[in-house]
Amino acid sequence: xxxxxxxxxxxxxxxxxxxxxxxxxxxxxxxxxxxxxxxxxxxxxxxxxxxxxxxxxxxxxxxxxxxxxxxxxxxxxxxxxxxxxxxxxxxxxxxxxxxxxxxxxxxxxxxxxxxxxxxxxxxxxxxxxxxxxxxxxxxxxxxxxxxxxxxxxxxxxxxxxxxxxxxxxxxxxxxxxxxxxxxxxxxxxxxxxxxxxxxxxxxxxxxxxxxxxxxxxxxxxxxxxxxxxxxxxxxxxxxxxxxxxxxxxxxxxxxxxxxxxxxxxxxxxxxxxxxxxxxxxxxxxxxxxxxxxxxxxxxxxxxxxxxxxxxxxxxxxxxxxxxxxxxxxxxxxxxxxxxxxxxxxxxxxxxxxxxxxxxxxxxxxxxxxxxxxxxxxxxxxxxxxx
Amino acid sequence: xxxxxxxxxxxxxxxxxxxxxxxxxxxxxxxxxxxxxxxxxxxxxxxxxxxxxxxxxxxxxxxxxxxxxxxxxxxxxxxxxxxxxxxxxxxxxxxxxxxxxxxxxxxxxxxxxxxxxxxxxxxxxxxxxxxxxxxxxxxxxxxxxxxxxxxxxxxxxxxxxxxxxxxxxxxxxxxxxxxxxxxxxxxxxxxxxxxxxxxxxxxxxxxxxxxxxxxxxxxxxxxxxxxxxxxxxx
Amino acid sequence: xxxxxxxxxxxxxxxxxxxxxxxxxxxxxxxxxxxxxxxxxxxxxxxxxxxxxxxxxxxxxxxxxxxxxxxxxxxxxxxxxxxxxxxxxxxxxxxxxxxxxxxxxxxxxxxxxxxxxxxxxxxxxxxxxxxxxxxxxxxxxxxxxxxxxxxxxxxxxxxxxxxxxxxxxxxxxxxxxxxxxxxxxxxxxxxxxxxxxxxxxxxxxxxxxxxxxxxxxxxxxxxxxxxxxxxxxxxxxxxxxxxxxxxxxxxxxxxxxxxxxxxxxxxxxxxxxxxxxxxxxxxxxxxxxxxxxxxxxxxxxxxxxxxxxxxxxxxxxxxxxxxxxxxx
Numbered sequence: 001x002x003x004x005x006x007x008x009x010x011x012x013x014x015x016x017x018x019x020x021x022x023x024x025x026x027x028x029x030x031x032x033x034x035x036x037x038x039x040x041x042x043x044x045x046x047x048x049x050x051x052x053x054x055x056x057x058x059x060x061x062x063x064x065x066x067x068x069x070x071x072x073x074x075x076x077x078x079x080x081x082x083x084x085x086x087x088x089x090x091x092x093x094x095x096x097x098x099x100x101x102x103x104x105x106x107x108x109x110x111x112x113x114x115x116x117x118x119x120x121x122x123x124x125x126x127x128x129x130x131x132x133x134x135x136x137x138x139x140x141x142x143x144x145x146x147x148x149x150x151x152x153x154x155x156x157x158x159x160x161x162x163x164x165x166x167x168x169x170x171x172x173x174x175x176x177x178x179x180x181x182x183x184x185x186x187x188x189x190x191x192x193x194x195x196x197x198x199x200x201x202x203x204x205x206x207x208x209x210x211x212x213x214x215x216x217x218x219x220x221x222x223x224x225x226x227x228x229x230x231x232x233x234x235x236x237x238x239x240x241x242x243x244x245x246x247x248x249x250x251x252x253x254x255x256x257x258x259x260x261x262x263x264x265x266x267x268x269x270x271x272x273x274x275x276x277x278x279x280x281x282x283x284x285x286x287x288x289x290x291x292x293x294x295x296x297x298x299x300x301x302x303x304x305x306x307x308x309x310x311x312x313x314x315x316x317x318x319x320x321x322x323x324x325x326x327x328x329x330x331x332x333x334x335x336x337x338x339x340x341x342x343x344x345x346x347x348x349x350x351x352x353x354x355x356x357x358x359x360x361x362x363x364x365x366x367x368x369x370x371x372x373x374x375x376x377x378x379x380x381x382x383x384x385x386x
Numbered sequence: 387x388x389x390x391x392x393x394x395x396x397x398x399x400x401x402x403x404x405x406x407x408x409x410x411x412x413x414x415x416x417x418x419x420x421x422x423x424x425x426x427x428x429x430x431x432x433x434x435x436x437x438x439x440x441x442x443x444x445x446x447x448x449x450x451x452x453x454x455x456x457x458x459x460x461x462x463x464x465x466x467x468x469x470x471x472x473x474x475x476x477x478x479x480x481x482x483x484x485x486x487x488x489x490x491x492x493x494x495x496x497x498x499x500x501x502x503x504x505x506x507x508x509x510x511x512x513x514x515x516x517x518x519x520x521x522x523x524x525x526x527x528x529x530x531x532x533x534x535x536x537x538x539x540x541x542x543x544x545x546x547x548x549x550x551x552x553x554x555x556x557x558x559x560x561x562x563x564x565x566x567x568x569x570x571x572x573x574x575x576x577x578x579x580x581x582x583x584x585x586x587x588x589x590x591x592x593x594x595x596x597x598x599x600x601x602x603x604x605x606x607x608x609x610x611x612x613x614x615x616x617x618x619x620x
Numbered sequence: 621x622x623x624x625x626x627x628x629x630x631x632x633x634x635x636x637x638x639x640x641x642x643x644x645x646x647x648x649x650x651x652x653x654x655x656x657x658x659x660x661x662x663x664x665x666x667x668x669x670x671x672x673x674x675x676x677x678x679x680x681x682x683x684x685x686x687x688x689x690x691x692x693x694x695x696x697x698x699x700x701x702x703x704x705x706x707x708x709x710x711x712x713x714x715x716x717x718x719x720x721x722x723x724x725x726x727x728x729x730x731x732x733x734x735x736x737x738x739x740x741x742x743x744x745x746x747x748x749x750x751x752x753x754x755x756x757x758x759x760x761x762x763x764x765x766x767x768x769x770x771x772x773x774x775x776x777x778x779x780x781x782x783x784x785x786x787x788x789x790x791x792x793x794x795x796x797x798x799x800x801x802x803x804x805x806x807x808x809x810x811x812x813x814x815x816x817x818x819x820x821x822x823x824x825x826x827x828x829x830x831x832x833x834x835x836x837x838x839x840x841x842x843x844x845x846x847x848x849x850x851x852x853x854x855x856x857x858x859x860x861x862x863x864x865x866x867x868x869x870x871x872x873x874x875x876x877x878x879x880x881x882x883x884x885x886x887x888x889x890x891x892x893x894x895x896x897x898x899x900x901x902x903x904x905x906x907x908x909x910x911x912x913x914x915x916x917x918x919x920x921x922x923x924x925x926x927x928x929x930x931x932x933x934x935x936x937x938x939x940x941x942x943x944x945x946x947x948x
Contacts, residue, residue: 001500001501003500003506004486004489004493004497004500007486007488007489007493008486008488008489009488010488010624011486011487011488011489012487012488016627017627020627031638050652051652052650052651052652053651053652053653053654075846075848075850075902078667078668078669078670078846078847078848078851079668079848079850079851080668081661081668081923081925082666082667082668082669082848082851082854082928084663084664084665084666086661087658087660087661088658088659088660089668090658115658116866117656117658117866117867118654118655118656118657118658118867119652119654119655119656120652120654120658121652122652122655123652124650124651124652125650126652131652131655132655220658222660294484295484295486295487298478298480298484298486299497299501300445301443301445301472301478302472302473302476302478302497302498302501303469303470303471303472303473303474303476303498303501303502304469304473304501305466305469319628322628322631323627323628323630323631324631325631325635326628326630326631326632326633326634326635326638327627327630327631327634328634329634329635329638330630330631330633330634330635330636330637330638331634332638333634333637333638333640333641333642334634334637336641336645337637337641347645348638348641348642348645349642349645350642352642353638353639353642379445379446380445380446381437381440381445381446383445383478383480383484383557384436384439384440384480384481384557384589
């Protein structure tokens with residue numbers, strides 16, 4: 001009977017394609033839109049992900065998200081270091097500084113100051129040069145996207161193409177010279193500003209004079225140390241806020257969720273995708289069942305039970321659902337793949353596969369249920385009516 | 387005597403309720419159909435003949451009266467027993483053929499076997515043999531849309547026969563066919579389908595085929611007017 | 621038949637590609653490794669502080685008593701100097717000239733002494749002649765008196781001339797002392813750590829932010845540890861301490877306490893940046909260590925860990941909180 005069900009489904013190629021396309025479309029929207037949304041949200045805390053080495057971030061207790069810098073006194077570093085369970089603690093400066101480009105324009109950059117000795121918290125991938133090169137005088141490392149785009153040198157001829165910043169070029173950060181010694185690849189940040197890495201003490205020189213300049217203390221816990229306990233201890237001992245990396249990501253993420261319209265916008269488009277997909281696919285599938293009602297009636301007259309018919313319809317729904325889902329997520333992945341080198345935010349975690357799978361299942365179950373109701377209510381006597 | 391009676395209907399009443407208006411489709415029908423005969427139900431449109439074969443085939447429940455098919459009162463059967471009964475004992479031939487358009491001829495014919503739980507390959511093999519018998523050995527892999535009306539009806543007949551049912555109900559089997567094809571189809575039904583352990587009930591208003599009937603029940607307004615042995619007696 | 625499998629196959633391919641994307645995309649961001657392993661404390665509970673290495677003698681910032689242009693620098697960085705060795709010399713031409721003038725003054729004064737001496741002898745001889753005349757009539761009393769007075773005057777003049785010689789001598793000594801002060805000498809046996817003067821430069825007298833010359837005794841190093849005032853109560857003089865070299869934690873030195881400066885001072889620059897802000901007060905403890913343990917230089921920073929009592933569960937055990945800092 002299942003063979004018959006499949007034959008029935010695929011026999012009418014137009015309808016079959018229609019259903020599959022509807023579901024593909026629904027699955028595409030339900031995967032691709034959340035993927036972009038997740039991509040954007042991931043960017044809000046991409047900096048935290050990039051700094052993978054420390055377990056705990058210590059900062060002012062009023063910090064709301066990763067770009068909300070409320071600097072600390074330098075000695076807080078040593079207080080944190082003195083807490084038991086801390087393997088090491090390193091200073092980090094993070095701030096927005098204006099870089100003056102060769103043509104006199106200004107570009108705001110994110111300047112990251114790393115501990116002078118260990119350079120902990122450096123960029124995840126170095127494309128050119130080495131992180132150690134930061135120890136040279138006036139050395140900075142620039143992220144490749146910034147170097148190619150926002151920090152690029154203007155062309156010699158007006159209106160020509162800009163030349164990407166290269167190793168050896170210099171920048172002016174807050175009236176101080178900075179020499180590019182390396183190119184790094186960092187995850188794009190939400191504001192998409194160029195990221196400039198340098199050492200902590202040099203960053204303090206670049207930064208405008210303030211009484212406090214220490215943005216974060218990066219903490220590595222001792223092996224076997226319970227992170228929740230350690231953060232609690234740091235909070236109690238220093239009065240500062242201490243978050244594990246994932247807590248800090250959550251904090252940042254929640255801030256953006258709460259204070260920006262992004263989740264609503266994407267929520268709407270995902271819901272619309274779901275509704276439109278459900279409408280198209282559900283409608284086509286229901287139509288398909290309606291048109292085959294006579295055939296179901298024949299099968300019913302010949303002695304096929306409702307239960308078998310139900311299973312047949314479910315099989316049909318599952319098949320078109322799976323195909324639509326597979327095509328949808330495949331197209332999404334293709335989309336993400338083709339956009340991988342652009343500024344498009346795109347992130348495709350396994351949870352999203354499950355999410356869109358659940359969405360498609362819902363649509364299919366919904367379509368199947370209304371079809372099944374129709375078939376179950378069907379009087380087999382209908383077959384004798386011309 | 388009892389074993390000779392295939393279908394026995396007593397005082398069968400069926401009332402349709404269409405939007406508050408009650409239409410009596412069957413009014414106190416008494417009918418006996420014997421084994422091995424070809425019974426035709428004739429009458430004008432709306433006389434209740436389709437309703438009657440629906441009741442006989444067990445796809446419609448009467449409101450009053452009893453209808454025993456091969457000694458079983460279908461009304462008393464439970465739902466799955468009824469399904470099983472239909473699947474095993476009844477073959478259908480429809481006016482509009484009602485072949486599944488996406489299935490090949492052989493697959494269409496194999497459907498009743500599959501419903502009865504036979505393996506697909508085995509069922510299709512058997513279906514192909516039967517198609518050969520009805521003269522469509524060449525067209526087993528054709529889709530219904532690739533067959534002529536007569537060929538489609540022959541496929542439908544093969545489908546009605548394939549699981550060797552004891553009762554075959556045919557609803558206007560020739561009305562969509564031209565005279566010659568209709569004649570061929572009826573010959574096929576009479577020659578291949580009918581034998582002493584089988585009953586054919588054919589609903590028709592096609593007077594050209596009345597001659598094939600063993601007995602003819604003339605109906606009008608939910609009543610059986612008369613049961614005659616030949617068309618000439620109508 | 622072909623179309624029958626096309627869509628399911630495409631769907632499977634799509635799903636596989638999506639799964640591949642998921643697996644590929646969920647790779648964790650690569651972690652930039654630390655260029656140098658950071659120092660970590662070998663104790664369960666500890667106080668961490670930044671330490672700066674200084675010579676045991678502390679670092680002696682050499683100053684000059686007089687401002688002036690540097691004439692010559694006699695030492696270079698790394699020289700071992702003994703007490704009294706010349707370090708550098710300031711321009712002394714002006715004072716030499718003054719000395720010449722003063723020496724000429726001395727000659728003149730000496731000459732004046734001789735003149736006064738001669739005048740006295742003359743006066744004495746005239747008086748002698750007059751006194752040897754016994755005839756009172758031959759010489760008047762007035763004349764005699766005049767000659768006696770002349771002798772007295774000549775004596776006084778001689779005295780004055782002598783006094784002037786002494787004065788001139790004193791002036792010469794003064795100038796010579798000044799000349800001597802233009803030569804800056806080592807106050808103790810030590811090593812030259814830093815030379816910030818070069819011939820021709822103007823050396824300012826007084827306390828300078830950049831000392832002209834830094835001397836230190838390098839036989840043993842001290843590391844000066846800044847302990848945050850918030851942590852000061854946890855500091856225990858008797859607890860163990862260890863220092864790690866910045867940039868390579870393989871190099872570590874066991875520390876023994878030399879002394880604690882009990883006055884909590886505003887945190888001073890430790891990073892060498894003169895603009896580093898004073899933002900907190902720190903307790904400074906000085907620890908001794910053997911310089912042979914690690915390759916280290918004076919002025920280098922170290923990460924210092926001092927063992928302290930565990931305060932991780934302060935909230936539920938107050939009795940642990942015995943103050944450890946200012947012990948008897």
